[in-house]
Amino acid sequence: MMTVKITDFDVKEKMQWCPGCGNFGLITAVKGALADLGKKNEEVVMVTGIGCSGKSSHYVNTYGFESLHGRTLPVASAVKLANTRLTVIAEGGDGDGYGIGIQHFIHIMRRNYDLTYLVHNNEIYGLTTGQASPTSLLGMKTKTTPWGVIETPFNPVLSAINGGATYVARGFSGEPAHLKELIKGAIEHKGFSLVDIFQPCVTFNKLNTYDWFREKVYKLEDEKHDPKNKKAALEKAEEDKKSDYKRCPIGLFYKEEKATYEDLLPQIKDKPLVDHELKINLKKAYEEFM
Amino acid sequence: MKLTFRIGAQAGAGVMVTGRMLGRCFTRGGYGVLAYPEYPSLVRGGHNAYQIRISDNGVSSPLTKCDVLLALNKDAIFYHKDAVVDGGLIIYDEKIDIKEFKLGKKIEEVALPIEKILKDAGANPKMANAVQIGAALAAIDYPIEIFEKVLKDEFGRKGEEIVNKNIAVAKAGYDFVKSKAKPVRDVKPLSRKRRMLVGGNEALALGAVKAGLKMYSAYPMTPASSILHYLFAKEREFNIVVKQTEDEIAAMHYAIGANYTGVRAATGTSGGGFALMTEAMGLAGLSETPVTVFLVQRTGPSTGMPTWTEQADIRFALHASQGDFLRCVIAPGDINECFTLSAEALNIADKYQIPSIVVSDKFLSESYFSTEGFDENIKIDRGKIAKDLSALPPNTRFERYKITKDGVSPRPFPGTKGGNYVATSYEHNETGFSSESFSMRKAQVDKRARKEEYLLKEIPAPKVYGDKNADITIVAWGSMKLPALEALHRLKQDKISANLVHFTFLYPLDEKKVNSVLEKAKHTIMIENNSTGQFAGMLKQYCSWEPNFLLLKYTGRPFYAEEIVEEVEKLKKAGFKGKKEIRVLDKEDLEYYNPQRYGL
Numbered sequence: 065m066m067t068v069k070i071t072d073f074d075v076k077e078k079m080q081w082c083p084g085c086g087n088f089g090l091i092t093a094v095k096g097a098l099a100d101l102g103k104k105n106e107e108v109v110m111v112t113g114i115g116c117s118g119k120s121s122h123y124v125n126t127y128g129f130e131s132l133h134g135r136t137l138p139v140a141s142a143v144k145l146a147n148t149r150l151t152v153i154a155e156g157g158d159g160d161g162y163g164i165g166i167q168h169f170i171h172i173m174r175r176n177y178d179l180t181y182l183v184h185n186n187e188i189y190g191l192t193t194g195q196a197s198p199t200s201l202l203g204m205k206t207k208t209t210p211w212g213v214i215e216t217p218f219n220p221v222l223s224a225i226n227g228g229a230t231y232v233a234r235g236f237s238g239e240p241a242h243l244k245e246l247i248k249g250a251i252e253h254k255g256f257s258l259v260d261i262f263q264p265c266v267t268f269n270k271l272n273t274y275d276w277f278r279e280k281v282y283k284l285e286d287e288k289h290d291p292k293n294k295k296a297a298l299e300k301a302e303e304d305k306k307s308d309y310k311r312c313p314i315g316l317f318y319k320e321e322k323a324t325y326e327d328l329l330p331q332i333k334d335k336p337l338v339d340h341e342l343k344i345n346l347k348k349a350y351e352e353f354m
Numbered sequence: 355m356k357l358t359f360r361i362g363a364q365a366g367a368g369v370m371v372t373g374r375m376l377g378r379c380f381t382r383g384g385y386g387v388l389a390y391p392e393y394p395s396l397v398r399g400g401h402n403a404y405q406i407r408i409s410d411n412g413v414s415s416p417l418t419k420c421d422v423l424l425a426l427n428k429d430a431i432f433y434h435k436d437a438v439v440d441g442g443l444i445i446y447d448e449k450i451d452i453k454e455f456k457l458g459k460k461i462e463e464v465a466l467p468i469e470k471i472l473k474d475a476g477a478n479p480k481m482a483n484a485v486q487i488g489a490a491l492a493a494i495d496y497p498i499e500i501f502e503k504v505l506k507d508e509f510g511r512k513g514e515e516i517v518n519k520n521i522a523v524a525k526a527g528y529d530f531v532k533s534k535a536k537p538v539r540d541v542k543p544l545s546r547k548r549r550m551l552v553g554g555n556e557a558l559a560l561g562a563v564k565a566g567l568k569m570y571s572a573y574p575m576t577p578a579s580s581i582l583h584y585l586f587a588k589e590r591e592f593n594i595v596v597k598q599t600e601d602e603i604a605a606m607h608y609a610i611g612a613n614y615t616g617v618r619a620a621t622g623t624s625g626g627g628f629a630l631m632t633e634a635m636g637l638a639g640l641s642e643t644p645v646t647v648f649l650v651q652r653t654g655p656s657t658g659m660p661t662w663t664e665q666a667d668i669r670f671a672l673h674a675s676q677g678d679f680l681r682c683v684i685a686p687g688d689i690n691e692c693f694t695l696s697a698e699a700l701n702i703a704d705k706y707q708i709p710s711i712v713v714s715d716k717f718l719s720e721s722y723f724s725t726e727g728f729d730e731n732i733k734i735d736r737g738k739i740a741k742d743l744s745a746l747p748p749n750t751r752f753e754r755y756k757i758t759k760d761g762v763s764p765r766p767f768p769g770t771k772g773g774n775y776v777a778t779s780y781e782h783n784e785t786g787f788s789s790e791s792f793s794m795r796k797a798q799v800d801k802r803a804r805k806e807e808y809l810l811k812e813i814p815a816p817k818v819y820g821d822k823n824a825d826i827t828i829v830a831w832g833s834m835k836l837p838a839l840e841a842l843h844r845l846k847q848d849k850i851s852a853n854l855v856h857f858t859f860l861y862p863l864d865e866k867k868v869n870s871v872l873e874k875a876k877h878t879i880m881i882e883n884n885s886t887g888q889f890a891g892m893l894k895q896y897c898s899w900e901p902n903f904l905l906l907k908y909t910g911r912p913f914y915a916e917e918i919v920e921e922v923e924k925l926k927k928a929g930f931k932g933k934k935e936i937r938v939l940d941k942e943d944l945e946y947y948n949p950q951r952y953g954l
Contacts, residue, residue, distance in 0.1 A: 076749045077787055109768045111611075114779070121776050122787055125749060127768035128776035129614055130788075131607065132637050138604035142611030142619070143768065145595055146569060150615070150768055171600040331593050338616040338767060340593060342566030342734050349560065349588060350727070353550035354382070 070099040075125045081116060086263030086274075089237035090184060091123055093244040094153070098126070100248055108151045111140040113160040115191045116265075117184035120155045134165025137172045137181065144179050147338040148326050151251060152179040159189045162198040162218045172256055173227035175325045180250040180257045183220065186265035187272045194268035201309070204271050222301040224258045225294065225318045231257030232297070232318040236281050237264070238274050242314070249316060255324050262314070277312070284315030291319040356413065357539055359406040359490060360420040360437060362430025366398045369426075372483040373404030374551065374722055375508065376490055379500050380406075381551040381724045383543030386413040388836075389551070389722040392911075394947035395576070395660040401429050401946040410544060413724075414688070415840035415915040418941055421538055422493045424486050429954045431455050433944050443538045445489050445531060464489070464534045471526040477519045484520040488527030495537040498528045549726055554719040555580040557689050557728070558648055558712065561696030562620055563592050564732045569619035571597040571608035576660050577716040578622045578650035602627035606634040606647070613644045614777050616739075616767030618700055622648030625667045626657065632674040635709055639679030641777040642755070642765070642802065644703035644710075644737070648696070651715040653910045662910030663716035665832060666884035671711045672861050672892070678799070680706070680806050683861040685713040687835030689723035691858055697732045705737040706805045707762055713860065715883065717912040718833035740764035743772030751775050751785040757797050761804030806862050813859045815867040820846075820853035826922060827875035829901055831857040831889050833912065834881050840915035845922060852922065860889065863896040872899050877930045879903040879922060881913055887935070902930065907938040914940075 073095040081087045098108060108126035112118040114133035121128030127150075131139045140154035161169055161183050172181070188206065189195040195208040198218040205212055224232040231253040235243035243261065250257035262281070264274050284291075289300060297318035304312045326332060359376065363369045370391055377389040388407045394400035405420065407413045419439050425431045425446040432455065438444060440460035446452060448465035457463065468485050472478070484505065491498055505520045552560075559581050562570075572582045585596045599605040605621045612619035623631065628649050638645045651667045653659035671683050682702050686695040692714065699710040743766065746752060754775035756763040766773025776786040781798060783789040819835075820842050830838045835856045845852045855871055872878070880890050880901035885908040893899045905921055907913050917938050925932065945951070 072748070074749050075751070075787075104771075105774050106769055106771045109615075119788075121778075125751065125774055127774050128778075128786075129611070129641070130776055130778040130780060131610075132633055132779055135603065135607045135634070135637075138599065138607035139611035139614075141604075142569070142571070142608040143615045145597070145608075146612040146615035146617040146619070147767075147769060167600050168604055171604075329595060331590060331595055337568050337595055337612075338769075340568055340617075342568070342618070344563060344566075344592065346560060346564060346728075348591065350550060353552045353556075354548055 068099045068102050068104070070095050072105060073098055073125050075123055077122065079123045080119070082267045084266040085116070086186060086237035086265065087116060087120070087184060089240040090243065090261055090263055091120055093235070093237070093240045093247055094120070094182070095124055096244040097247040097251060100244070101251060103151055107149065108153065109143050111136050111143060111152065111154045113156040113165065115157040115160050117155055117157040117160065134160050134163070134168070136160065137165060137168035140179055141172060141175070141177050144177050145326065145337065147336045148178070148332060149336055153182060153251070154179060155182045155184065157190070158183060158185045158187060158197045158199045162220055166198070170227055173224060173229045176228065176230055176255045176322055178254050178256070178324045178326060180247070180259070182247065183258065183260045184263045185220065185260050186263045186269055188265050188269040190265045190268055201271065219301065220258070220260045221317055222298065225297050225301055229258050230255035230320045230322050233258070233316045234260045234262070234314045236262040236277055236314050238277060239314070242283065246316065253319065255322055280309060280312040281314050282311060284313045284317065289315065291316045294318060355541065356407070356409040357494065357541065358417055358420040359422045359424065360434050361404040361406070361424040361426070361486070362434050363402055363426035364429065365393060365396050365400045365402050367402065367426055368480065368483050369402040369404050372486055373406055375483070375504055376487050377406050377551050377722055378504050379487070379491065379496065380408045381549040382500050382504065383496070384546040384548060385410060385544060385724065386549070387551055387722070387724040388413050388416070390416045390717070391720055392946065393661050396947065401433060401949050403433065403946065412839065412843070415837035416912065418914050418916050422490060424490055425450065426486065429949045432952060432954060433946070436942065441538060443493050443535060445493065462535050464531050466527065466530060471523050471530070475519055475522045475526065477523050481520050481523050484524040485527035488524035489531045492528040492531035493535070493537060494539045494541040496541045497543065498525060500543065547726065549724040551722050551724055552689055553580060553722050554689060554692050554714060555650070556584050557692035558696045558714065558719070559584045560728065561693035561732070562646070562700055563594065564693070565697035565700040566618045566734045567594060567620055567700065568617040569595045569597070569609070569612040570621065571599050571605045571619065572622050573599055573602045573605050573627060575624045575627045577652055577720050578624050578627070578648060580720065581622045581648055602630035603634065606631035606645070609645050610634055610638050610643050614768070618704070620646040620648065620700065622650065624650050624652050625654045625670065628667070628670065628674065635681070636675035636677055636679070637779050638709045639675065639677070639681065640779055640781070642707040643777060644707050646699045646703045647709065647711045649711050649713050650719045651713065659910045661716065663912050664883055664908060664910070665715055665834065666888060666908070668713055668860055668892070669888045671713055679802055680708050680809070681861070682706070682708060682710040682809060683713060684710065685832030685858055685860050686718070687832055687856055687858055689725045690728060692718065693728040694732070695858060701733070701735045702809065705735055705762070706809050707737065707765065708805065713832060715833050738762055738764040740766040740773055741770065743770060746772050746774065751787070753784040754786050755782060755784045755798065757784065757801050760808050761801045810862055810864045813862070813864060815871050816855050816857045818853055818855055818871060821851060822853065822874065824851040824853040825876050826850065826852040826926070827878045828852060828854045828918070828922070829872070829878055829880040830854060831860060831882070834883060837913040837915045837918055838881060841918035841922070844915060844919045848919070848923065850922065850926060857889070860892065863892065865897045868893070868897045869899060877902055877925070879905055879925065881905045881918060883912060884908050903934055903936060905936050905938060909940050911940055913938065
């Protein structure tokens, strides 16, 4: 087998994010994970939404679909259903996935499609220049919360464990090597995997900076957290808030083996839908109308 | 021979099943059948009605009159007694106190002891349907044996006892009516091939499957839901994937995602759901991803009257989403066109890499129609698919959006080596990378727009039915073909020379082709099931053509043939002078939603 290099996933176009943006570390981790797993360019589909995160599908040289704001998951779901051979990665931001597209997030977890969802969670709206996001912390001042956020922040990790996701992790783009391993685990996991990623927005979020995260994050595996233990995972998922944001765990919170949605469809057991013969004899169906 | 039954009962009494089974008795006897349901947006509590029309030649429109009324509750007598023609028959449940009502003198009536018949046979109350159908068949002296066979086929899998009890009560109902009244008509099976009785939505589904539909994603919405129900029921037999999504936004994005990946996929909804699909219409337009939407119209705007019909969503179909991009809007007019044009819509979407919208409506979709069979020679055309590509230089992408003469660029399916590209909602260069270059923007807009010229070449002129040189031309689109054809038949009997120009392809419109047909018309009367003449407006805008008269109906019901005939005859009598817009109101102003308002 020919080895796959991380540079195989580069594109010649320049990545246009703000200097120091957390997306650089994140995309390096994604490409590294794909290379480590020996994925070929053509067997991967990156589906993104709109926002700074949405550009990712352009910067990783695989097949891509830059869809609409909040709609990464329904597009990615259909790509997987249509061709189960493909490695499908959906990427979006916190506004995209936890705001405008949250209904898709809640429902995809019930379905357990075999695909990976990476959320660039910078706790702010970046591309629209600095409004509050569903994960902005209480009291944070933004253009749309001049007196501070008064809505409880959405907790994606807690919601994912409760919602039925079968691989729930959180990474930090300031720790790309660690993040890469989480993404590899997510891609290899058979079922729906969420990797929520602390990804500092250096331009619009002056609160949740690299230094802010570095002070607080610690790795779950360093404290011997057992990802099969759901109760412990739920407790860890609430640690940010309970510790008053002094300790924010990253790593694999929860993992469960479960049949995927695709496994339960006999229609695609033998071959992916995209390989099906299209010609069909409807004689039997017509009989029922006679 | 033409004959009309009406069945009326409270919502939830199983009228829909009765109507379909009664219809099937006649398609098996080689008759043409139209079974048209009317029901309020309630599961229980309102009134349901079913019209079953049969004929030995064509039958296509509901009528204001009926020959036999099957009344299963008091409300049914109240709602439908005036529809029964002289010489007609009312068969009613004996528990109804019919003395409350004033009935026409020339109408016969039979009180049917449904409960007693069921009790004597040890049958359950659900089998009342069979009693009624038996009774209905006796009213026209039609052989009960055909119904026995229908029951065997329908309930065979539930066991012999159920079948036998159904047959026993059906015969009892039949014998009872025979003993009490002489038949209003003598109808016998025809010595010709049995026909199918198919719902409009089922025909849309079948046509799509025949054309290679492999995925269907939708959120339930009346009156489009039965596409979803039928495809789910047949999912494994057809070997397709059907997905009920969390909403219509997801349904449309699933269909786009699947088409992008290389499988033929479609979605379906009504106006409210299509509103949610609007954002993704533009996504399909800009990313040049084929997608087909079944837009089954109901009475709008907003929630409107969910279970009633209208043709008021074509402007919406035409304009949904921001920006300029090509789409194809197609409106089948009958059951066979539902099948063939559904298949055609999938081909057009793939060939031109655009959204295609199949516009139906409650009347066409939820009614059942007889057909001798569907077109078995449906061709599958996937358009330009990029296969067997040479390897790309490192770190480059395939030119998926290459500027081409006909505007269509070959698209590779994900998984194809050497084909990596990004499909995108952003304006882009030839590889799909975002671009805001003015020259590239113009080149991409022009490329997408060029498809129209090629698409128009294969879009047929509107079809003419009847005498090409007729004095009067009725112009209609979509499902209004049905009452219009029935009206032509009646006008002919009244010695009025009329024809029909019918549109199935609504957009894009070819001005020359359209005018080559319409310029021959003398007096033109356009009929639309909406209040503003949406398609008349489109013909004016795109073909500079205007009808002399515009007949509009927007009460929730389709046009009934008699209404068209009446207005045409009035116009002829007036020497085709008068107000251009004519608004039609049903003669019976009765609502099924709220029987209580009539003290029922």
